[in-house]
Amino acid sequence: MDTLSRAGLSGAAVNELREEILEGRLNQGERLSEVSLSTTLGVSRAPIREALLHLEQEGLVVSLPYKGASVVSLSPQDFLELSTLRIALEKLAWARAMERITPEAIADLNAIIGEMEFAVKSDLKAKLVRLDLDFHERVFIMADHSRLYTAWTAIKWQVALFLLARRKKVDDYHNIIVEEHAELIQAILNRHDPDFERLIELHIGSGYGRLNSAGAGSPAEHPAAEHPAAGSPAASVSSAPAAR
Amino acid sequence: MDTLSRAGLSGAAVNELREEILEGRLNQGERLSEVSLSTTLGVSRAPIREALLHLEQEGLVVSLPYKGASVVSLSPQDFLELSTLRIALEKLAWARAMERITPEAIADLNAIIGEMEFAVKSDLKAKLVRLDLDFHERVFIMADHSRLYTAWTAIKWQVALFLLARRKKVDDYHNIIVEEHAELIQAILNRHDPDFERLIELHIGSGYGRLNSAGAGSPAEHPAAEHPAAGSPAASVSSAPAAR
DNA sequence: AATCTGCAGACTGTCGACAATCTACTGAAT
């Protein structure tokens, strides 16, 4: 469906493991032993190690030296991080995509919206998440910015986990997905819409609001600072340095 | 000096190779054979492969399946990508850092500026680049956002290459570095300065302008689209998908 | 002369085994 990324076995292991994580067959926080994975997937440890490194880069796996890897477990704090970073990346992506848009690209996006409408009618919830991701993926591709695309792939599958979690918790996804993405296409067409950045903040930030304070209306632009002092150890997901 | 990132040998190889690339002992575009590296550094191929993967993630190395790795060769197009993405990331970083700033952090930043002044007086050009990076590094750490920090590390050392290249080509670096960073600290202090985003665009984008059109004044916000149609193959640096 | 096929060399991808490290349990000392 997307990046076959690397060569042979390690790439196959990446796709297989990613699918199992997104599908939920591998639970969040579950330990990923290299030997058991190598026997399960029928390859040696070398490609498994490489695959785990790649998945760690995608944020689906966390690993510590001599302690091994586990499936990531995303906290509300992590979802907030994803939301804020994604807004920053998509603002740049849309700005560039607007400059590079072609009629065929517009048609492709509209085709995805068409599939969304069908998926909504047929009640294919999982498919909706795929289409949502696919829609934004195309925008990042249109932006024609290799490093921006790399940054997107570093959070893309975590965003997928976020969307899947949201779908389970609050069920208004199908009510808004078609309309919101249609609005985004409109923003592309009126090229110099000065409010498109606000539109993106709403599109992404509101999803965060809907997940956390289920039902609360205001999306909240920067939903309050969470204790800048007295840093809670909190076992953060990534290798971020402590903020003093 | 900074992230000891991974365990033992692979981490050491990463630091060693990164230093050699930044130092210029490994030329841009030079092929990096795994066996020769392993004999040179005195370790087996396994940690070398892991180190090359890490350096590829940092954008200092590019590699193709069955074709091996080479030191990245940054084009003006790449510098433009770095500039635009970095602006997007730093806007978010500064916004969050402003909310979390502490007196000690301000003191640390001012201490760096003090070192910059000393380095300018002593004509330590390479040291200036390090201090510049260190300054921004601290801002990203203050932002307390693990994924944003990861995105920063994915371009940080390419930015280092950019700064080093700029230093060689145009020599007004020492004339502005102290003043510009002092302005940025001022922006933090007047917390809700509405123009801090513009200030960041200037600080980063102007450096790009100085490198490319050496001497041309206008930083240029989005320096024109470079042929969205008729994609030139152009051997782009990263694994970015072709824009249709 | 130009093009294609086949081979040789070098290189990366993968494998199985050994070394270094962590974890959890056992058992003695206080």
Add this chain to the structure above:
DNA sequence: ATTCAGTAGATTGTCGACAGTCTGCAGATT
């Protein structure tokens, strides 16, 4: 009972060797 050192097991980090793939050249064919 609690604490701490020691040890056994399991797991990751590293190594050297084999297998698969690419690249360039030699020779044959048209």
